[in-house]
Amino acid sequence: MFNRKHQITDMDAWVEERLSDYLDGTLSPQERASVEAHLRQSAHARASLEALRWTVNLLEQTPAPALPRQFTLPVTQRAPARGAPAWLVWSLRGVAVAATAAFVVLLTATLLRQNAGNGNAFTQSAAPAAPSALIALAPTAPATFPARASQPQANAAEANATPSLLMVTVAPAQPTSEIMPVTVVPSISSNALVLPTATANSSQDVAPPGAPPAEQPTAAAVQKAQPTNASASASDAAGATPELGNTEPSPTSDSSTQRTIGVEVVEGVVTTFSLKVREGPGIRYRTIGGLKRGDRVFVIGRSQDRGWYLIQFEKNLQTGTGWIAAPFVQLNASPDLLPIAPPPEPTQPAARPTIPTPSATPSPSLPASAMVTPPADDQTPSATPTEPAPATPTSEANPEPTGQTPSNAQPAATETPPGKSGRGGALSTPTGTF
Amino acid sequence: MNEPAMIAAAQKGDVPAFNQLVRAYQSLVYHTAYRVLGDGDAASDATQDAFVNAYKNIKSFRGGSFKAWLLRIVTNTCYDQLRAKQRKPTASLDALLIDPDNPAPGLGEAREEAPHDYAERRELAYWIDKGLQTLPYDQRITLVLSDVDGFAYEEIAVATNTNVGTVKSRLSRARAHMRDFLLAQQELLPDAFRLKTRMGENQTLRTENV
Numbered sequence: 071m072f073n074r075k076h077q078i079t080d081m082d083a084w085v086e087e088r089l090s091d092y093l094d095g096t097l098s099p100q101e102r103a104s105v106e107a108h109l110r111q112s113a114h115a116r117a118s119l120e121a122l123r124w125t126v127n128l129l130e131q132t133p134a135p136a137l138p139r140q141f142t143l144p145v146t147q148r149a150p151a152r153g154a155p156a157w158l159v160w161s162l163r164g165v166a167v168a169a170t171a172a173f174v175v176l177l178t179a180t181l182l183r184q185n186a187g188n189g190n191a192f193t194q195s196a197a198p199a200a201p202s203a204l205i206a207l208a209p210t211a212p213a214t215f216p217a218r219a220s221q222p223q224a225n226a227a228e229a230n231a232t233p234s235l236l237m238v239t240v241a242p243a244q245p246t247s248e249i250m251p252v253t254v255v256p257s258i259s260s261n262a263l264v265l266p267t268a269t270a271n272s273s274q275d276v277a278p279p280g281a282p283p284a285e286q287p288t289a290a291a292v293q294k295a296q297p298t299n300a301s302a303s304a305s306d307a308a309g310a311t312p313e314l315g316n317t318e319p320s321p322t323s324d325s326s327t328q329r330t331i332g333v334e335v336v337e338g339v340v341t342t343f344s345l346k347v348r349e350g351p352g353i354r355y356r357t358i359g360g361l362k363r364g365d366r367v368f369v370i371g372r373s374q375d376r377g378w379y380l381i382q383f384e385k386n387l388q389t390g391t392g393w394i395a396a397p398f399v400q401l402n403a404s405p406d407l408l409p410i411a412p413p414p415e416p417t418q419p420a421a422r423p424t425i426p427t428p429s430a431t432p433s434p435s436l437p438a439s440a441m442v443t444p445p446a447d448d449q450t451p452s453a454t455p456t457e458p459a460p461a462t463p464t465s466e467a468n469p470e471p472t473g474q475t476p477s478n479a480q481p482a483a484t485e486t487p488p489g490k491s492g493r494g495g496a497l498s499t500p501t502g503t504f
Numbered sequence: 505m506n507e508p509a510m511i512a513a514a515q516k517g518d519v520p521a522f523n524q525l526v527r528a529y530q531s532l533v534y535h536t537a538y539r540v541l542g543d544g545d546a547a548s549d550a551t552q553d554a555f556v557n558a559y560k561n562i563k564s565f566r567g568g569s570f571k572a573w574l575l576r577i578v579t580n581t582c583y584d585q586l587r588a589k590q591r592k593p594t595a596s597l598d599a600l601l602i603d604p605d606n607p608a609p610g611l612g613e614a615r616e617e618a619p620h621d622y623a624e625r626r627e628l629a630y631w632i633d634k635g636l637q638t639l640p641y642d643q644r645i646t647l648v649l650s651d652v653d654g655f656a657y658e659e660i661a662v663a664t665n666t667n668v669g670t671v672k673s674r675l676s677r678a679r680a681h682m683r684d685f686l687l688a689q690q691e692l693l694p695d696a697f698r699l700k701t702r703m704g705e706n707q708t709l710r711t712e713n714v
Contacts, residue, residue, distance in 0.1 A: 090676035096657075124699045125683040129651035131697075132632050133625045134535045138544060141530045141551050142523040143559055343621050343696050363621075363696060397700050 081108055082115060089119050093126060095352045109375060116375075123377055124397050126353055131344060336369040336408060338379065338399040345399075347385075347392035350413045351378030358392055359385045367394070369401060371411030380411040389414075511570060514562050522562070526555050529571065532653065533578050539648045540582045542637045550585040554578045575655070575663035579645055586641060624694035631693060635685035643678035650675050 085108045091097045092105050109115050340361045348355040351373035361367065370391065371380035379399055383392030396405070505524055513521035533554055538547035558577050565573050636644050645664055649655045650671075657668045664671065690698055 086680070087676060090679050091672060094672075096672065121683050121687060121699055122679055125679055125686055126651050128628060128686065128697055129632065129647065129682070130654070131625070131628065132539070132652050133629050134531065135538045135544065135547075135629075137531055137534055138548050140527070141534070141555050142526045143519055143555060145519045147519050147522075147556075147559060341696070341700060343625060400700075 082112065085109070085112075085115050086118060089115075089122050092119070093123060093352065094354050096354075106375060119375070120377065120397055123353075123395060127342075127395055127398065130346065130353070131342075336401055336403045336405075338367050338369045338381070338401045340365045340367070340394075340398060341400050342398040345394055347381070347383055347394055349386070349393065351380075351393045351411075352413070353395075355393065355414075359383060361394065367399070369399070369405075369408060372396070372405050372408040373413065374410050376405055379405070379408070507570060511562065511565065514559065515565070519559075522559050525570070529574060530555070532571075533574065536575070536578055536648055536653055537582050537585075539633065539636060539652055540641075540645050541585060542633050546585050550578070550581045553585070554581040557581060569659060569662070572655075572659040572662040575649065575659065576665065579663050579665075582645070583641060624696055627694045628697050631686065631689050632682075634689075635682050638685060639678055639681055643674045643681070646671055646674040647678035647682065651679070 085105050088097060088101060088105050092102065097105065109119060340363050343363050345361045345365075346357045347359040347361060349358055367379075367381040367383075369379045369381050372378065373380075373393075373396075377396050378393045379396050379401075380391055380393055382390060384390055386392050505528055507525070507528075510521045510524050514525065530551065534547055534551045537550040537554070538544060541547050541550060554574070554577050557580075558574055561577070636648065639647065642664070646660055649660045649663060650657075655663070657671050660671045661668045686693070687699070
């Protein structure tokens with residue numbers, strides 16, 4: 071693609087695969103160092119990187135199409151699907167089961183009538199000819215249907231060898247108990263039938279000992295419907311975060327961007343339609359302003375890989391500087407004359423409120439006040455409970471020796487690069503049927 | 505706009521509240537759908553479907569980034585739209601870019617650029633759309649969400665129902681593909697958008713010097 075004579079080596083291929091992550095600043099320090107070492111040697115790799123950066127910049131400049139119309143919904147839009155009140159679903163299901171049970175009662179009663187001839191089925195139940203009918207409703211809907219109460223009765227019936235037992239428990243699974251559960255025990259047997267007291271009385275407490283009250287299962291059902299996805303996404307987010315730590319090397323206290331001003335003033339002219347000014351040398355740093363073609367800038371430094379220039383930028387009130395992508399600036403001098411400027415301080419955990427936390431607290435926007443890092447000598451980030459993992463390698467060794475920068479002074483206020491991970495809010499996994 | 509309050513109200517069936525969310529996000533959603541589908545009509549349909557689906561399912565939203573949640577619906581809707589389009593292909597890639605005389609409400613971008621710049625950007629968008637359409641859907645949506653819309657990896661992972669590692673590898677492949685595509689079209693791009701090379705590296709690139 072770039073040079074037909076160039077022999078693609080394994081290292082070229084290895085680096086090529088990592089250029090995208092390198093641009094985003096998401097490589098590990100070791101990989102980053104390897105990529106940079108190769109970039110120094112290989113003009114092919116440098117050209118490849120530059121073209122990739124160019125591509126990303128073009129994509130970022132892609133103009134938005136005009137909205138053809140408004141997409142607001144008509145006010146008559148049907149109400150959202152009722153997803154939340156699971157108790158309603160269960161209670162409806164319970165009513166259906168109850169209706170079925172009532173039908174079975176009628177059917178059985180009819181059968182009994184027929185079998186028993188002209189007598190009352192219930193009174194005839196002790197006769198040898200009477201069919202043994204045990205209808206114990208064990209609905210698949212667990213626990214919400216209080217027919218569970220029939221279980222001990224059935225056991226009791228079997229233990230007593232009752233020849234005939236018709237016992238149907240009918241109750242809607244209405245957790246609010248607005249409808250009284252009805253327990254029908256029309257078992258009139260000559261044998262003494264030991265029934266649990268719970269079924270004998272007609273109170274609404276039809277649940278046998280050990281069975282939870284009706285509200286509990288439904289509440290559990292509601293909870294059960296939610297947590298799988300939510301916890302999965304939370305753990306995803308927590309697991310993913312370490313990959314997203316900004317791996318820009320930390321400018322330790324051996325360099326200064328401020329001092330470079332005046333040492334070498336190079337002027338540049340923006341050559342592209344619009345160019346973003348960022349807080350750091352990478353497209354994952356926050357955009358702090360824009361330039362247009364023909365704008366003139368004072369270039370006061372460059373990144374180690376020559377891909378970005380540090381310029382004077384008054385709109386950045388903290389440092390008065392900003393970074394722009396090198397391919398879109400025409401300099402009046404060789405960039406070799408420029409001092410290498412370190413990228414701003416990598417993110418401190420405490421200053422990144424938008425890292426997805428397992429608790430998934432909504433924080434959709436990044437407050438500007440949170441962008442300023444703690445003092446630069448604070449190399450030990452305070453552990454905040456919202457930090458899911460040690461994501462930011464703040465104390466990593468700087469893989470770029472910045473030997474050209476003379477002063478020990480730290481830039482007055484370095485800003486936090488939000489990084490690829492800093493632009494998002496806390497996340498949750500949407501669930502739904504779509 | 506108090507977004508959480510609007511969401512809460514929408515969850516109770518308040519359509520005007522939901523429409524505030526629509527107004528806040530419709531440009532983003534339409535732009536995304538437009539870049540992914542490469543067609544204004546399909547993007548329009550997908551945008552409307554996405555908001556209807558979002559409203560229907562808004563009770564399943566339980567905090568976090570509403571934008572990422574919404575984008576997941578958009579991603580799915582676009583995919584459905586794309587399959588429908590493949591069954592019944594329609595034309596028209598042009599005629600859908602910015603109309604400078606009629607900036608739609610809600611489109612935040614200020615239209616202060618000169619006509620010349622506007623034409624050049626439209627030219628750029630044309631080639632970007634051409635290149636995007638040569639990408640597999642997964643890579644295309646990832647590239648659009650990342651580099652056109654500027655979403656974070658985690659948001660893209662939620663929107664495309666995958667993990668961050670997959671997002672990164674899709675992004676890497678998509679960018680490399682787009683780079684090769686755009687380099688191949690270099691001579692056709694407006695001059696302002698061509699790759700300017702520097703410092704002796706130009707001989708390795710098949711481009712003109714600045």
